[in-house]
Amino acid sequence: MNRKVGVILSYILMLFEVLSTLLLTPFIIRELGDSEYGVYKLSAAIVAYLLLLDLGIGNAVTRYVAKYRAQGNTEQCRRFLGLTTIYYAAIALIALVVGVVLILVYPMAFSTGLSADEIALGQQLLSITIVNTAITLASVGFKNTIIAYERFDISRGLSIISIIIRIVSTFVVLKLGFGSVGIVSVNLTLTILTNLIFVFVVVFKLKLKPKFRGINASMVKDVATYSSFILIQMVATQINACADQVLLGMFVEASAVIIAVYSVGQQITQYFQSIGSSVTGVLMPGVVRMVENKATPKQLCDEMIRIGRLILMVLGIIWSGFLVFGQQFIGLWVGETKLDSYWVAFILMTAHMFMLTEAIGTQILWSMNEHKEQSILKISIVVLNIILTIALIHWNPLFGATIGTFISLMFGDIGVMNLIFVKKIKINLGTYYLGLFKGILPSMAISIAAGYAFSFVGLKGWVGFGVNVLVIIAVYLGCMIAFGMNKYEKHLVFGVFSKLGKFKKKN
DSSP states (O other): OOHHHHHHHHHHHHHHHHHHHHHHHHHHHHHHHHHHHHHHHHHHHHHHGGGGGGTTHHHHHHHHHHHHHHTTOHHHHHHHHHHHHHHHHHHHHHHHHHHHHHHHHHHHHTTTTSOHHHHHHHHHHHHHHHHHHHHHHHTHHHHHHHHHTTOHHHHHHHHHHHHHHHHHHHHHHHHTTOHHHHHHHHHHHHHHHHHHHHHHIIIIISOOOOOOSSOOHHHHHHHHHHHHHHHHHHHHHHHHHHHHHHHHHHHSTTOHHHHHHHHHHHHHHHHHHHHHHTTHHHHHHHHHHHHHTTOOHHHHHHHHHHHHHHHHHHHHHHHHHHHHHHHHHHHHHTOGGGTTHHHHHHHHHHHHHHHHHTHHHHHHHHHHTOOHHHHHHHHHHHHHHHHHHHHHTTTOHHHHHHHHHHHHHIIIIIIIHHHHIIIIIOOOHHHHHHHHHTTHHHHHHHHHHHHHHHHTTOOOHHHHHHHHHHHHHHHHHHHIIIIISOHHHHHHHHHHHHHHHHHHHHO
């Protein structure tokens, strides 16, 4: 299954994830009530940190299995799978032990904020979600092996099916009165079933049985070195994701309302990131293959432009539409009192649009095992963000925190990262940016101008918002078809519609 299908399935998966969150969350809150929903989210947040026990090995599985596959070394693939199977079995046990400790200390840790009944519920939810996390960790090696073999029909397809089943099952269990325990039980059941399928596919379909003999010290050392820097990036990203809210809570009086407004803007940014990053997992095996085949700097630069343009074409219309009609959307979605979150989202989306289009460069660095400087940079960005945010929130809490993050991301993840790309990949930045923006920026500019002009019609409500969005999309697509897309991109887009048409005729 090629990368083209993987990209399409990734965007379908992303669409289902975003829609399920937008549509299901209000229903869950209404059915559970604020109290139970708060306990449910608290348990999920606690357990999420256990996923850091992955220690970056999951990324290493994709990289090394793809490398050995490109070399035609099936035996080494089996040995590596054996190594990661042992590792993740141990990590799953550690997660269970840590989970038991968390359950025991839960009453003491939350005795001030939760009632006795809420604490009992929290412990019950925690016990189920910890088992879920342990099973998830135990099967990472098999799931990422499927990705390394570019079987996106299985990895992405199964995830799409799981989301659909989860939506329907969540609705049923809540209507039957099982509450939050029913939700986490559904999640656990789906995790068990999907991960059993992953193991079955690897062992019987790909015929890769883990081999526990022949695992040498050099392999362990290589994986540990590679993964340690991935772990640094994971930790830095996790800290950066919550730094602004924590600092607002620490240094700003009566900050709850400000944090709520910031969180709405950040949530929109997270959706934007999900859309932009949904294809990156698809790219890794192909990038590894290019590196193993000794691709030239020009070939790697061309790949960065090719993939970056596909990501920018999608993000460009979302960013343009949000620029023009974002305030209308926020007013309809969460109310007029949180309109300032528009600026939070717009500023952060701007930085992430540049970062996400360059994500393929990061994949290349990982494939080359040249990501040490990037890991150090990620920590530096966190430190810079914290310093700037503390300084700027005294000027204006909401916009100070937002601007501090924006500056740190633009300076580190864009400016310094470009220098790393030049040094390690040896790309030409002028060639890269000219190729990346050609035709797309003019299309964005024209669609923004058209959107602003049409906004004077003054359409209101969700219907009006929908019409506004359709107008700006229509103008953007017209421009992209007329002069924005190159031959490869037109072939890709029209090829997808052609395949969909043939599929409908067959059915």
